[in-house]
Amino acid sequence: MFSSFNFKYFIISAAILLLLALVYAPHSQPLYGDPLKTGTQTKVGVQTEYGLIGTDKFRIYKSQKLEFKYKNMVVTEKINTTAPTTGSLFLLTNWLYQLFFFLITAIAIGYSKPISNFIKKTGSLKYTYNLSGKFIPWIAILALLLATIGIVDGLAFAPTDAKQKDSFRIIYIHVPAAMLCIQAYIVMSIASAIALIWRIKIAEIVAMSIAPLGAAITAIALITGSLWGARTWGTWWEWKDPRMVSVLILFFIYLGIMGLNSAIEDKRTAASATGIFTLSAFVIIPFIYVSVKMFNSLHQGSTQVIGSSDMHPDMARPLIVMFFATMLYFTFALLIRIRGEILIRDRKTQWVKDIALRS
């Protein structure tokens, strides 16, 4: 039975089931939702008001007042709908799109000679060290330039929000950090998978270097989110809020990865063990995405910034600039860590000794 059993199809079907559950779950009753909605109910009246900038929250595009009749009681309920782009169908299409993108990239890399040659070369630690040394100053300058533009544009020129006044301007730090802390985890998982499958040293180094930076950027996201929440929701920390708690779990996972990495003495064994844990803990990432939709949350749904956006373009522009600035800064810090790690790993070779003698 088990010898002829194909695990591959089983795993794929399980992954599809999880995806379906995560997509379907938001459509059933939201957890913490009003339980009265499940009873036999008759709609008495529906009032709908649309607004670009929200009545209660930052960005509510539709506000409905519903009246139900339930056992001779009239229950009034206010339903605020946030930006429609958080819909789970959108999430699914977005994931499929990203999967497609990765697939195309992988095929392109596999077939094109110059790219595959370049990747073979980056497998050499010395080549990566020298190449990243050339890039680092430019990345730093670009990051600084973009951050200056973004911060000045965001703080001085972006219009004030109708509801939150000037306190919304922390968005220009919070949102890039929050996006990056998830993306850093995804990159770390991909690097760990490469390290586990092909046993490439540089992938191990990348995966191990991302963990502390990811923890730092997650801490920034949590702290700025808490500051923002203190102004707009009136609370520093709310245990009921799924977005806060799931990002806190991500922070713990980053710390756990760092702890596991430092507990094992042999560096290559540590990298493999950490890689397996990283891939196992990847389950948390879809939860962070869906958490806002799945539970009733204080946190607003994410707003689409690029394309058909309901955000004012003058507000969105600095956000995009700041996102690129944060990403570049992250790359800069990551490269510095990677270079240090390369020197430690190759400390017994001649080229590292030459560098040490030169400086």
Place this chain on the structure above:
Amino acid sequence: MTPKTNKNGLTAFLAIIRRDLLLAYRYRAEVINPILYFIIIVSLYPLAISPDPKVLTKIAPGIIWVAALLASLLSLDNLFRSDYEDGTLEQMLMSPHPTGILVLAKIVAHWITTGLPLLLVAPVLAYTLHLDPKAYSVLMITLIIGTPILSFVGAIGIALTVGLRRGGMLLSILVLPLFLPILVLSSVAIQLAASPRPAIAPIIPGAWFDSVVYLTTQAPYSAAIYTLSALLILAITLAPLATAAALRISLR
């Protein structure tokens, strides 16, 4: 055992389950310890927080789930430890059968010896904590679905830390964040089942299908149970493979 090599994975699976159950039967104290631990943790809460029935009714789901989580975390330490120390684990990894199936057998046997007794004790403890009568079914459903996930996910952590000398604290740091979503989903489902809401349609012969539909799609806690079930399937399929890979790394 006959000397002829039997390559059937199912035979190996059943043999390992039989061996582990036999071992558990011989060392009965190791089976009873997690249950005692579970009961003691649960009894700490009323003493520490408040013996008031109203308060206890409110926090009962959380107490039971936290206690179940800690009990399964501590009992996990025995999953590979003795096999690692006497070298059985290395022999297991060298056997011709896929390691994933052997690991799956070990986890299933471990759940039968530690998870199943918790399920038997949980309703009694819930009664002492004045859990809302409406929530018993959901408590049992979440425990049946949730405790295997704890065993499977914890197995990955214990396989990674089995070779380390001071792995205990690290195991908690690694595994507890992964347990948190399960804890949240389960206790939210139980709380929703206990909250005042329209009564579930009674299961009557003519309308049994309606009540099943209500339970699976309309009930406010169904989203949590869906997600838990999906996580269970994912854990059963992927966790043995990850555990096997982690064991190979730990024994390298």
